[in-house]
Amino acid sequence: MVLERLAPETAHRGKSRVVDLAIKLANVNGTGSSSANNLLMQAFFRMGLPVSGKNLFPSNIQGLPTWYEIRVNGSGHTARVSQFDLMVAMNAQTHAQDIREVRAGGYVVWDSTWPLDQSAMRSDVSYLGMPVAQMCNEAFRSPRARTLMRNIVSCGAVVALLAIDLDIVSNLLAEKFAGKDTLRESNQHALMLGYEYARQHFDCPLPCHVHVMDGNAGAILIDGNTTAALGFLYAGATVAAWYPITPSTSLMDAFTQLCRRYRRDPETGRNSYLILQAEDELASIGIVIGASWNGARAFTSTSGPGISLMNELIGLAYYTETPVVIVDVQRAGPSTGMPTRTQQGDILTCAYASHGDTKHILLFPGDPAECFDFAVRSFDLAERFQTPVMMLSDVDIGMNDWVIPQLTWDDARVPDRGRVLGAKELEKRIEAYDRYANPDSDHVVARTLPGVDPKGAYFARGSGHNEHGGYTETPEEYLEVVDRLASKHAAAAMRVPDPQIESRGARVALVTVGSCGPAVREAIELLDAQGLPLDYMRIRAFPFSPAVQDFLDDHDTCFVVEQNRDAQLRSLLVLETAVPKDRLRSVLAYGGTPLSAGEVVDGVRAQMET
Amino acid sequence: MPSIEKPPIQHPGLRRNSLGLTIHDYEGSMSTLCAGCGHDSVTAAIVHALWEMETPPHRIAKLSGIGCSAKTTAYFARGAHGFNTAHGRMATIATGAAAANRDLLYIGISGDGDSLSIGLGHLAHLIRRNVRMVYIIENNGVYGLTKGQFSPSADVGSTTKRGDPNQVPPIDPMSLGLSLGATFLARGFSGDKRQLVPIIKAAAAHRGLALIDVISPCVTFNDHEGSTKSYLFTRHHDTTATESDFVPPAPEIVASIPVEGVVSVTMHDGSVLRVRSVPDDYDPTDREGVAEHLRRAHAAGDVVTGLLYIDESSADLHEMHDTTDQPLRDIPFSQLCPGSAVLAGFGVR
Ligand SMILES: Cc1ncc(C[n+]2csc(CCOP(=O)(O)OP(=O)(O)O)c2C)c(N)n1
Ligand code: SF4
Ligand SMILES: [Mg+2]
Numbered sequence: 001m002v003l004e005r006l007a008p009e010t011a012h013r014g015k016s017r018v019v020d021l022a023i024k025l026a027n028v029n030g031t032g033s034s035s036a037n038n039l040l041m042q043a044f045f046r047m048g049l050p051v052s053g054k055n056l057f058p059s060n061i062q063g064l065p066t067w068y069e070i071r072v073n074g075s076g077h078t079a080r081v082s083q084f085d086l087m088v089a090m091n092a093q094t095h096a097q098d099i100r101e102v103r104a105g106g107y108v109v110w111d112s113t114w115p116l117d118q119s120a121m122r123s124d125v126s127y128l129g130m131p132v133a134q135m136c137n138e139a140f141r142s143p144r145a146r147t148l149m150r151n152i153v154s155c156g157a158v159v160a161l162l163a164i165d166l167d168i169v170s171n172l173l174a175e176k177f178a179g180k181d182t183l184r185e186s187n188q189h190a191l192m193l194g195y196e197y198a199r200q201h202f203d204c205p206l207p208c209h210v211h212v213m214d215g216n217a218g219a220i221l222i223d224g225n226t227t228a229a230l231g232f233l234y235a236g237a238t239v240a241a242w243y244p245i246t247p248s249t250s251l252m253d254a255f256t257q258l259c260r261r262y263r264r265d266p267e268t269g270r271n272s273y274l275i276l277q278a279e280d281e282l283a284s285i286g287i288v289i290g291a292s293w294n295g296a297r298a299f300t301s302t303s304g305p306g307i308s309l310m311n312e313l314i315g316l317a318y319y320t321e322t323p324v325v326i327v328d329v330q331r332a333g334p335s336t337g338m339p340t341r342t343q344q345g346d347i348l349t350c351a352y353a354s355h356g357d358t359k360h361i362l363l364f365p366g367d368p369a370e371c372f373d374f375a376v377r378s379f380d381l382a383e384r385f386q387t388p389v390m391m392l393s394d395v396d397i398g399m400n401d402w403v404i405p406q407l408t409w410d411d412a413r414v415p416d417r418g419r420v421l422g423a424k425e426l427e428k429r430i431e432a433y434d435r436y437a438n439p440d441s442d443h444v445v446a447r448t449l450p451g452v453d454p455k456g457a458y459f460a461r462g463s464g465h466n467e468h469g470g471y472t473e474t475p476e477e478y479l480e481v482v483d484r485l486a487s488k489h490a491a492a493a494m495r496v497p498d499p500q501i502e503s504r505g506a507r508v509a510l511v512t513v514g515s516c517g518p519a520v521r522e523a524i525e526l527l528d529a530q531g532l533p534l535d536y537m538r539i540r541a542f543p544f545s546p547a548v549q550d551f552l553d554d555h556d557t558c559f560v561v562e563q564n565r566d567a568q569l570r571s572l573l574v575l576e577t578a579v580p581k582d583r584l585r586s587v588l589a590y591g592g593t594p595l596s597a598g599e600v601v602d603g604v605r606a607q608m609e610t
Numbered sequence: 611m612p613s614i615e616k617p618p619i620q621h622p623g624l625r626r627n628s629l630g631l632t633i634h635d636y637e638g639s640m641s642t643l644c645a646g647c648g649h650d651s652v653t654a655a656i657v658h659a660l661w662e663m664e665t666p667p668h669r670i671a672k673l674s675g676i677g678c679s680a681k682t683t684a685y686f687a688r689g690a691h692g693f694n695t696a697h698g699r700m701a702t703i704a705t706g707a708a709a710a711n712r713d714l715l716y717i718g719i720s721g722d723g724d725s726l727s728i729g730l731g732h733l734a735h736l737i738r739r740n741v742r743m744v745y746i747i748e749n750n751g752v753y754g755l756t757k758g759q760f761s762p763s764a765d766v767g768s769t770t771k772r773g774d775p776n777q778v779p780p781i782d783p784m785s786l787g788l789s790l791g792a793t794f795l796a797r798g799f800s801g802d803k804r805q806l807v808p809i810i811k812a813a814a815a816h817r818g819l820a821l822i823d824v825i826s827p828c829v830t831f832n833d834h835e836g837s838t839k840s841y842l843f844t845r846h847h848d849t850t851a852t853e854s855d856f857v858p859p860a861p862e863i864v865a866s867i868p869v870e871g872v873v874s875v876t877m878h879d880g881s882v883l884r885v886r887s888v889p890d891d892y893d894p895t896d897r898e899g900v901a902e903h904l905r906r907a908h909a910a911g912d913v914v915t916g917l918l919y920i921d922e923s924s925a926d927l928h929e930m931h932d933t934t935d936q937p938l939r940d941i942p943f944s945q946l947c948p949g950s951a952v953l954a955g956f957g958v959r
Contacts, residue, residue: 045959219959220956220958221957221959227956230953233946233948234948234953235947236943236947238710238941239709239710239938241706263946265934268934270932270934270935271931271932271933272933272934272945273933273938274709274927274931274933274938276705276709278702279731282699282732283699283705285702286695286699286705286732287705288706289695289703289706290693290705290709290710291709291938291939292706292710293706294671294707295710295711295940296709296710296938296939298709298710312696313696313699316695316696320693401958406954406957407953407954407957408950408953409949409950411950414943415943448691449691449939450668450690450691450707450711450714451668451669451671451711451713453668454666454668457667457668457689457692458692459683459692460692460693460694461693462676462694462695
């Protein structure tokens with residue numbers, strides 16, 4: 001049937017007045033294309049259209065190909081698609097590949113300063129040639145401007161072709177270059193060059209154009225690394241340590257900027273934060289452990305290779321019951337892998353990070369809004385349970401702009417600092433303080449902080465210890481502590497975020513995690529239209545809350561959709577719930593690009609039909 | 611240090627410091643190290659120095675890595691929090707602890723394997739960051755806890771118990787410190803408590819990282835003939851560069867009489883460190899000169915002890931980062947969270 005040949009998500013396009021448009025801009029890294037990409041993204045957003053932008057960039061500073069994909073969808077489906085209505089093909093190196101990705105009946109804008117490689121020609125797409133380089137050479141004098149402005153000229157053509165509101169774009173330029181009139185003028189000039197050229201030479205607007213909508217009321221456009229940094233600022237983190245690694249660097253950059261702005265006393269110039277660029281990730285996690293042991297809220301952000309290095313000390317934090325917060329912005333592994341490409345390949349390594357019996361609390365944000373929320377909650381959980389909490393984001397959530405509801409904060413909110421005995425409680429204490437005795441119903445024992453009161457002193461150690469904190473090699477004493485740690489982890493299931501569930505009473509369901517959410521929800525709509533109703537669950541934390549088990553129990557088959565080769569979430573569900581293994585099937589996509597609904601639909605259908 | 615349990619009753623005649631604490635109050639649990647281990651003598655010197663300094667025990671935080679040496683933290687200041695971390699990583703955890711609360715006295719105890727092998731990178735960066743703490747390397751030339759393998763401080767030609775010679779050049783923490791911008795460097799010998807106690811006291815008053823390399827023989831694996839970290843070898847080759855006298859902050863101003871050959875350094879807390887050079891021309895504030903002196907002594911097979919280098923003028927970690935005087939961990943949440951109005955301004959709209 002037709003659905004199987006066409007990329008499924010394009011098959012329903014153009015059938016209604018609902019805007020559904022995908023464009024891709026192919027460029028060369030380091031030529032300043034990102035400002036033009038953002039301009040288009042923000043213009044769609046301001047027109048009230050649900051939109052997403054996926055930046056597919058190389059691990060390179062200059063010269064390699066880079067792409068930016070924008071999806072505009074009136075129904076709110078903003079997952080990535082694999083076929084495009086409009087390709088702005090400005091990189092001759094990748095013409096052939098780029099033109100292959102245009103849907104039948106779609107359009108290619110190309111720079112006609114140079115001839116087009118005939119082998120790239122297709123009869124089922126339209127070619128819109130515009131001499132971009134030549135226009136820039138005539139209009140601008142400096143070599144730098146001649147290169148940079150090409151992006152804005154082609155952006156102008158896209159504005160005309162897609163009927164994007166020109167005033168909105170001009171206003172965005174005015175805001176961006178406020179106070180820098182020359183720059184604003186040259187950008188506006190370049191924009192109009194492309195705009196006018198397109199109006200004179202092409203049939204504008206194209207049939208697949210956009211119109212104003214009211215889809216973004218109360219929404220903002222933001223990436224997950226920025227919102228996570230905001231979350232840590234709002235959670236009251238004062239110490240952070242990190243070692244530069246893509247794609248987590250922008251998180252600590254954002255945190256640093258925020259601290260400079262909101263944590264520096266304007267009068268004294270003194271800082272209520274300390275951010276250390278450590279010598280490696282072993283040091284990052286060590287610094288966080290030391291600061292947390294001493295009562296500060298401290299975190300580190302990293303990616304897979306950093307998690308590998310942190311393994312030994314994650315075990316130390318777990319066994320000494322020291323709260324720590326770690327963000328893993330996942331990228332494609334193993335080893336250096338594809339540093340700028342997305343994946344969900346660290347689920348298992350994080351769940352059981354370190355040697356011996358260790359289990360951790362994991363949080364899986366699904367978008368930048370949850371990055372903020374979970375960043376705040378990660379500290380409450382880490383301190384409540386005195387244990388490492390890892391937040392697993394990824395390249396797609398962390399570095400791409402998403403439309404999310406405006407972030408809000410309840411000023412009455414107070415952090416949960418967990419059970420800590422303060423000076424007052426210690427002073428009047430008669431009995432000796434035992435670090436690991438007398439747990440509460442969550443199996444947590446109150447801790448004490450250095451420097452507060454002599455009665456609170458204890459000796460934290462990564463070696464075998466009994467409930468007094470003393471060294472032990474006695475089986476019973478050792479077991480008492482490690483068994484309580486297992487109970488503590490299990491108790492956390494009641495306090496972590498519940499899964500997001502959308503149920504219509506179907507017998508079959510899609511289960512997913514993190515950034516896969518939008519593609520999976522779109523796939524459910526597409527499959528429903530094909531007569532296959534499905535329920536939906538997005539897991540948001542480990543240990544799994546009871547709602548996860550209930551959902552699995554309620555379905556005959558669950559397809560677990562995730563972005564790694566080895567079905568890590570499925571494995572974790574098999575290990576940590578009572579679900580029979582054969583009731584869980586896998587749909588896997590792990591090539592490094594954000595998930596599309598088409599991949600999910602294909603994956604499900606392939607298994608339903610066999 | 612006690613290696614047999616002491617009766618709980620304290621001798622009524624035992625002297626008390628101004629906090630009313632006796633020297634026993636600065637001790638810890640019973641040592642489980644080998645009888646005669648140099649590390650226990652270092653513990654005794656630390657206990658003595660802390661008692662004399664009159665530091666409230668709970669205002670001390672003790673940190674260590676892993677090794678026989680690392681166990682030492684359990685044997686002093688039982689009223690202090692301790693953290694026996696992981697092999698080679700103590701420097702990182704101490705850095706984080708110091709970041710969170712700038713007001714405690716941090717004492718880190720490490721071994722030559724812990725600091726110069728697995729943890730060398732962290733030690734280097736601890737020195738560069740000038741984290742305010744006392745960092746003692748109990749240096750015995752071997753890995754004691756793993757039964758006597760050479761450590762990176764073993765000298766060329768020094769032999770194992772079985773007679774195998776070490777062939778790779780040693781890492782000297784003092785020369786390393788000089789090259790990395792360390793601001794306080796001292797070397798002691800576990801067998802010379804008289805010299806070590808004032809060094810520890812000065813280290814505790816120092817404005818940044820105070821690195822003390824203590825030759826601390828391992829009687830079980832490295833105290834034989836042929837070892838250059840044995841009691842006998844150290845006694846025979848110890849050459850003193852300086853003798854130190856530590857004067858705590860005085861309530862009244864005392865006129866200080868300049869003495870020839872004595873360098874007086876006013877420490878961060880107002881105390882005074884008087885360093886008398888033993889070779890007349892030794893200057894503990896001349897980085898290049900000290901480096902040269904150490905090079906020559908090493909070539910001659912000498913172990914130079916004393917306060918080797920001091921710089922009381924460089925900024926420490928907190929000063930470099932302009933952090934508040936109030937410890938970060940004590941700042942109330944209301945001052946840290948910018949609130950709802952600010953949050954509403956984020957994101958493109
Ligand atoms: C990651 C790791 N590797 C190896 C060890 C084993 N180990 C324990 S102590 C030690 C060497 C200790 O030597 P040193 O620091 O010189 O201390 P000493 O025992 O001599 O006082 C080693 C290799 C460990 N605990 N952790
Ligand atoms: S093995 Fe050596 S270092 Fe370890 S306790 Fe015995 S004497 Fe001391
Ligand atoms: Mg040693």
